[in-house]
Amino acid sequence: MEWETVIGLEVHVQLSTESKLFSSAPTQFGAEPNTQANIYDLALPGVLPVLNRDALKHAVKFGLAINASISNTSIFDRKNYFYPDLPKGYQISQLDFPTVGKGSLTITLEDGEEKIIGVTRAHMEEDAGKSLHEDFHGMSGIDLNRAGTPLLEIVSEPDLRSAREAVTYLKKLHSIIRYLDISDAIMAQGSMRCDANVSIRPMGETELGTRTEIKNINSFRFVEKAINYEVQRQQDIIQDGGRIVQETRLYDAHRDETRTMRSKEVANDYRYFPEPDLLPIVIDQAFVNSIRATLPELPDAKKTRFAKEFGLNDYDASVLTNNRDMADYFECVAKSSGDAKLAANWVAGELQALLKKNNWEIKESPIQADRLATLIARIKDNTISGKIAKTVFEAMIKDSSNVDDIIEAKGLKQITDIGEIAKLVNEIIANNPEQVEQFREGKEQVLSYLVGQAMKLSRGKANPAQVNQILREKLK
Amino acid sequence: MIEKTVAEIAVALNAGDISSVELTQTYLDRITQFNGELNAYITVCADSALRQAKTADEKRAKGSNSPLLGVPLAHKDIFCTNGVTTTCGSRMLHNFVAPYDATVVEKFNDAGAVMLGKTNMDEFAMGSSNETSFFGPVKNPWDTKRVPGGSSGGSAVAVAADLCAMATGTDTGGSIRQPAAFCGITGFKPSYGRVSRWGMIAFASSLDQAGPLCKTAEDAALMTNVMAGLDKKDSTSIDKPVEDYTASLSNSLNGLKIGVPKQHFAEGLTAGVEQTIREALKEYENLGATITEIDLPNNHLSVSAYYVIAPAEASANLSRYDGVRYGYRCEDPADLEDMYKRTRSEGFGEEVKRRIMVGTYALSAGFYDAYYRKAQKIRRLIKNDFIDAFDEVDVIIGPTSPHTAFEIGTKTDPVTMYLEDIYTIAVNLAGLPGISIPAGMADGLPVGMHIVGSDFAEAKVLNVAHQFQQQTDWHQHKPTAFGKEN
Numbered sequence: 001m002e003w004e005t006v007i008g009l010e011v012h013v014q015l016s017t018e019s020k021l022f023s024s025a026p027t028q029f030g031a032e033p034n035t036q037a038n039i040y041d042l043a044l045p046g047v048l049p050v051l052n053r054d055a056l057k058h059a060v061k062f063g064l065a066i067n068a069s070i071s072n073t074s075i076f077d078r079k080n081y082f083y084p085d086l087p088k089g090y091q092i093s094q095l096d097f098p099t100v101g102k103g104s105l106t107i108t109l110e111d112g113e114e115k116i117i118g119v120t121r122a123h124m125e126e127d128a129g130k131s132l133h134e135d136f137h138g139m140s141g142i143d144l145n146r147a148g149t150p151l152l153e154i155v156s157e158p159d160l161r162s163a164r165e166a167v168t169y170l171k172k173l174h175s176i177i178r179y180l181d182i183s184d185a186i187m188a189q190g191s192m193r194c195d196a197n198v199s200i201r202p203m204g205e206t207e208l209g210t211r212t213e214i215k216n217i218n219s220f221r222f223v224e225k226a227i228n229y230e231v232q233r234q235q236d237i238i239q240d241g242g243r244i245v246q247e248t249r250l251y252d253a254h255r256d257e258t259r260t261m262r263s264k265e266v267a268n269d270y271r272y273f274p275e276p277d278l279l280p281i282v283i284d285q286a287f288v289n290s291i292r293a294t295l296p297e298l299p300d301a302k303k304t305r306f307a308k309e310f311g312l313n314d315y316d317a318s319v320l321t322n323n324r325d326m327a328d329y330f331e332c333v334a335k336s337s338g339d340a341k342l343a344a345n346w347v348a349g350e351l352q353a354l355l356k357k358n359n360w361e362i363k364e365s366p367i368q369a370d371r372l373a374t375l376i377a378r379i380k381d382n383t384i385s386g387k388i389a390k391t392v393f394e395a396m397i398k399d400s401s402n403v404d405d406i407i408e409a410k411g412l413k414q415i416t417d418i419g420e421i422a423k424l425v426n427e428i429i430a431n432n433p434e435q436v437e438q439f440r441e442g443k444e445q446v447l448s449y450l451v452g453q454a455m456k457l458s459r460g461k462a463n464p465a466q467v468n469q470i471l472r473e474k475l476k
Numbered sequence: 477m478i479e480k481t482v483a484e485i486a487v488a489l490n491a492g493d494i495s496s497v498e499l500t501q502t503y504l505d506r507i508t509q510f511n512g513e514l515n516a517y518i519t520v521c522a523d524s525a526l527r528q529a530k531t532a533d534e535k536r537a538k539g540s541n542s543p544l545l546g547v548p549l550a551h552k553d554i555f556c557t558n559g560v561t562t563t564c565g566s567r568m569l570h571n572f573v574a575p576y577d578a579t580v581v582e583k584f585n586d587a588g589a590v591m592l593g594k595t596n597m598d599e600f601a602m603g604s605s606n607e608t609s610f611f612g613p614v615k616n617p618w619d620t621k622r623v624p625g626g627s628s629g630g631s632a633v634a635v636a637a638d639l640c641a642m643a644t645g646t647d648t649g650g651s652i653r654q655p656a657a658f659c660g661i662t663g664f665k666p667s668y669g670r671v672s673r674w675g676m677i678a679f680a681s682s683l684d685q686a687g688p689l690c691k692t693a694e695d696a697a698l699m700t701n702v703m704a705g706l707d708k709k710d711s712t713s714i715d716k717p718v719e720d721y722t723a724s725l726s727n728s729l730n731g732l733k734i735g736v737p738k739q740h741f742a743e744g745l746t747a748g749v750e751q752t753i754r755e756a757l758k759e760y761e762n763l764g765a766t767i768t769e770i771d772l773p774n775n776h777l778s779v780s781a782y783y784v785i786a787p788a789e790a791s792a793n794l795s796r797y798d799g800v801r802y803g804y805r806c807e808d809p810a811d812l813e814d815m816y817k818r819t820r821s822e823g824f825g826e827e828v829k830r831r832i833m834v835g836t837y838a839l840s841a842g843f844y845d846a847y848y849r850k851a852q853k854i855r856r857l858i859k860n861d862f863i864d865a866f867d868e869v870d871v872i873i874g875p876t877s878p879h880t881a882f883e884i885g886t887k888t889d890p891v892t893m894y895l896e897d898i899y900t901i902a903v904n905l906a907g908l909p910g911i912s913i914p915a916g917m918a919d920g921l922p923v924g925m926h927i928v929g930s931d932f933a934e935a936k937v938l939n940v941a942h943q944f945q946q947q948t949d950w951h952q953h954k955p956t957a958f959g960k961e962n
Binding site for chain 1: 800
């Protein structure tokens with residue numbers, strides 16, 4: 001039987017704010033345990049929450065970026081459960097009235113087709129602390145640094161049809177969030193976390209199958225692997241005549257498998273009710289407009305513009321706009337160098353390879369946009385050839401002086417002096433009488449051999465077009 | 477001197493008739509003498525009180541004369557006080573020392589008031605008799621076999637027996653007004669949001685409100701002047717200018733329209749209380765007020781709605797007491813679940829546990845609509861009743877409690893106890909200001925009169941209360957055993 005996979009993702013994103021969602025404690029990652037928790041985060045008797053305005057702005061910004069409805073009135077609720085790293089015994093979240101309502105984003109599938117993925121809602125909530133079960137001699141340690149960090153939970157519609165699509169959606173989400181600069185969104189550090197709801201059904205069926213939820217998958221690669229494993233597991237069960245149990249499962253990356261965490265039967269009753277310590281958040285149009293004014297150009301718009309403005313093909317436009325810093329870098333190179341095609345080739349080619357090899361972010365690149373632009377300009381004005389430019393590029397990694405100085409110092413400047421090239425050509429003609437003869441007899445292809453010899457003689461510095469031209473003239 | 481009101485003490489301190497140190501010492505001596513019997517204080521801060529008094533005297537010598545400077549007060553043990561134990565009347569917090577001051581505490585400190593100590597209360601403010609305190613019941617100074625009311629019973633008794641000049645309390649369903657009535661003093665609950673809840677240990681967040689317990693409406697005005705105001709740390713506090721509540725105390729009541737709810741003079745009201753309140757209303761007529769009977773048609777639902785909403789909020793508010801970070805923790809827990817269960821079973825008293833269970837049930841899947849949601853709808857209806865009433869009248873007056881102080885140990889059925897607050901609870905549900913002032917005596921015990929105003933009509937309520945106290949001397953009546961200076 002042919003099966004259809006149905007996936008919805010719940011993505012938690014830690015919003016980048018100076019302080020926590022409801023307290024003034026700082027939110028930096030990696031501090032000593034319990035040094036970033038104040039009396040509110042510790043849930044001392046008598047403390048009260050005060051909403052962080054920046055977190056609200058970030059949430060609204062995200063909503064606008066995915067064309068979602070922004071609720072004029074959103075309400076915080078208490079989600080009640082006992083756990084040592086949840087100091088109040090409840091998490092403040094949003095149940096029925098989230099700040100961000102229905103929206104959508106567009107992903108590009110492998111075959112180049114575009115698909116719209118619905119976003120059901122995005123709501124604000126506070127993160128829990130961490131329980132540490134090692135190194136405490138049979139006891140558990142509690143670190144409340146993370147407790148109260150603002151999260152935006154982004155819930156998708158069950159519109160995704162394969163693990164690949166899910167990852168593409170997640171990467172698109174990541175790209176938008178980074179463009180908006182509302183979160184670091186680093187999966188390995190937990191500032192972006194993903195839960196996947198997975199079910200299968202016979203192809204053509206419209207009812208949803210029983211789903212399982214895979215919790216806390218912490219890399220793009222694992223999202224794909226976890227879903228693929230889970231889809232196969234569900235198919236095996238159904239084909240063996242079994243039934244899927246609705247449950248929460250954990251992905252074990254070491255074993256590449258998912259396993260039961262808790263089943264629905266023992267699921268908590270969270271006893272949600274409106275948070276009486278906070279008034280409803282009332283958002284007016286002026287506030288929304290003020291946030292809208294801060295929206296940057298988003299990946300889709302930028303991609304379209306790059307394609308049009310710089311004549312890029314779909315692939316290049318896509319690669320160069322995934323990441324906002326990359327796009328800014330490219331745009332700077334393209335504009336300063338005056339050659340967008342060359343700029344695209346260099347940024348997507350040599351530069352990408354360099355960054356990948358060293359695991360650098362674009363901001364860490366030792367070759368800044370203006371320097372790469374100069375390099376490209378030197379190709380264009382025939383100061384150096386494209387081949388020599390690669391040598392210069394290599395040199396620029398370690399040498400931060402200006403591009404022209406590097407070309408000068410290394411003697412890599414292209415030979416464009418006609419007299420000098422003529423001398424080279426004469427030498428080649430003298431040294432290769434046999435080939436010269438062949439050419440004169442009509443063997444056109446011998447010319448490229450002779451050009452190659454001349455280039456070799458000049459150690460690559462001669463302008464190949466000029467060599468070609470002068471050779472032809474001399475061999476007439 | 478100890479019988480004097482805050483306003484009179486301020487005059488005496490300014491005139492140099494007495495120093496704050498002398499006054500503070502007098503109260504401390506009386507606490508030493510009588511607290512064993514009355515059990516009004518859980519913690520007494522003799523040394524720090526005398527230090528604060530000395531500072532106040534020095535400030536006064538330098539020309540400062542703010543009204544509460546050097547005046548000794550007691551805080552209900554629900555307000556967090558930096559460095560001083562805050563128990564909330566519970567074993568759960570018997571050893572809890574807050575590292576910060578509640579906003580109310582901070583404001584009194586800034587005003588130069590002297591903190592004598594922390595007063596006894598029903599555990600987590602859940603009770604109407606002060607019998608649920610882990611630290612034992614508080615005794616009513618009018619008759620020590622009787623309860624002082626609750627939950628702010630310790631504060632009410634401290635004021636009534638002159639163990640302080642003024643005290644703070646909190647009122648979730650009547651917890652300031654009912655003990656004030658039972659003890660023959662003045663107790664004022666401002667509108668919800670008027671006083672910051674930061675640092676005030678939460679019982680039911682949407683109902684809790686701090687206010688003064690003192691001898692007169694004038695003192696209540698002086699205290700409210702200090703307590704009221706927007707607090708950025710409490711998102712539910714209101715951004716509305718604070719009036720000088722003493723400014724309108726002397727306004728004439730000529731033409732005042734008083735509404736008397738027929739539901740507050742119905743079955744259950746004892747004859748003595750009814751007669752006292754009807755007499756008191758005649759005083760108002762003498763002052764030029766007109767009296768109309770009004771209808772609060774949903775009043776009978778208020779206790780039921782309250783006992784869904786308040787326990788629901790409490791069930792979440794009290795989840796933080798889990799033995800993990802502070803407060804009581806059971807001995808030798810076997811594992812996490814054992815620690816939770818025993819800590820909470822041993823740390824909380826019966827009434828607190830009952831309300832946590834009720835609240836948890838009311839919020840549970842499948843019951844939420846039938847209980848919590850319905851109670852919230854009733855709350856809206858009750859609020860609407862008041863809005864309609866205040867279209868017709870300026871204030872609403874009735875008895876604070878259906879009867880006078882009852883004997884300790886006589887109300888064992890929880891529902892009977894819950895009905896204690898039948899006249900006061902609706903005011904919390906509607907978030908309105910309400911005051912209880914002494915209106916007379918019945919069978920040798922004080923009777924409280926309840927005056928309720930519309931949203932943020934604090935000044936009006938205090939004015940109406942003050943004018944009564946200008947005509948009568950019920951607020952000066954004292955329990956004989958503790959009333960005399962030693």
